[in-house]
Amino acid sequence: MFEYYKDLIIELTKKDIKVRYKNSYLGYFWSLANPLFLALIFYFIFKVVTKVQMKDYTLFLISGLFVWQWINNSIMVSTNLYIANASLIKKVNFPRNFLAVSLVLSEGFNFLISIPVIIGFMLYYHHYPSIKWLIYIPIVLIITGIMIYSLSLLVATINLFFRDMERLVGLLLTFLFYMTPIIYPVSMIPQKYKFVLYLNPFAPFILTWQELFLHNRLDLKYLFISFIYALVALIVSTFIFNKLKYKFAELV
């Protein structure tokens, strides 16, 4: 059975990756284009026009935006995850959450292969990756992956019951994007609003990644908060998914 589950996950993930890169030879560049283009816009607004004072602002932008793209894309795609596979869900009883697993893995793969671009920017600004990454990155990657999986599964499930989830999710993600220190540093948030960082479930993840790319440091406080968020999200989404999974075939 283990072998079967392993094969299922690998093949579903391979499919997602293949489909993305088959559609255009430029698939890789397209997946870089979005965060890079955003980085350019925000660089213009905050560095050129309003002159934010921050060391390594570009690198800061880039590292946050690439992580955000992984989160944002996975959750947006998940709104349609089960509806897109309707004919299969109506007939075959495979473990439905594996679709969410493969979604996170293929989007995570995309993030992984964009790390060289981040390193490119690092080198340009005289930052150097550290050997410690070999331990840090897998840890942060797994915790982030669990968080994204849980939210994707939740969104995919609820979207079967309320088809207008997609818009709500899009709105919420835009809101959270601006509430997360991606385009402005934490140090610019006034003290009395700092608590927002803890309420925003994505903030600790982004902060952990930024710290990793900018200072080669694993911020244990934010890592721990991320871990708690991921764990709670996993428990809640698994519970809801298990309650509702038998209705999927009726509703798609």
Added chain:
Amino acid sequence: MIRVKFENVTKYYTLLNTGGIKNFILNFFREYKKIKSNRFLALENISFEVKDKDVVGIIGKNGAGKSTTLGLIAGVLKPTSGRVEVNGRIAPLLELGAGFHPDLTGRENVILNGILLGMTKKEILSKLDSIIEFSELGEFIDQPIRIYSSGMLSRLGFSVAVHTNPDILLIDEVLSVGDFKFQEKSKNKIYEFKEKGKTIIFVSHDIGMVEELCDKVILIHEHKLLYQGDVKKGVELYEQL
């Protein structure tokens, strides 16, 4: 040995036409009650048994509840009340390219589909040649399936499904798309399954084929089980409805 057993199975579908999540949150209690009460009866108190090696036809008018019955057997639906028991590996014959991805080649889709139907990668690879040969797609097998005709798609799907080596084969109206020759070939394959002593559950409006293939029928009428047993008698009853 009993392959499939239904005990007083009743199935209601949940009907959702709520005003979306906005209304749901704003009027939580009213909407919640609405969902609970808004349901549709698809099967009422059905009991039957399918034994090993049985070839059973399920017949009935449109909307009677045949596909629902197969969904319950496949385990994709859960009964509202009653019990469904299934012993053995199931392979549903999927309709046109279900689970196929248009941008992948036939070969890639075979592997993916085989896994979704419960085979391991190793199993599929060992049967790959035979699957491709059976599908008669020739060099098209390495083309993206978006350029396939619907008949070609159903050949591919059929070839994968019959190679999963199931104990129970579920067929819901999927044989009619291939060309004459492939239909004959599919039928032969199904007879081969029958001779091998597999259990087959066959839903079709092609009464001729039901009479020819099945040794037992289940007649469902208006969500209830009207008759089960002898094929001739069942078909007669059905034609009088």
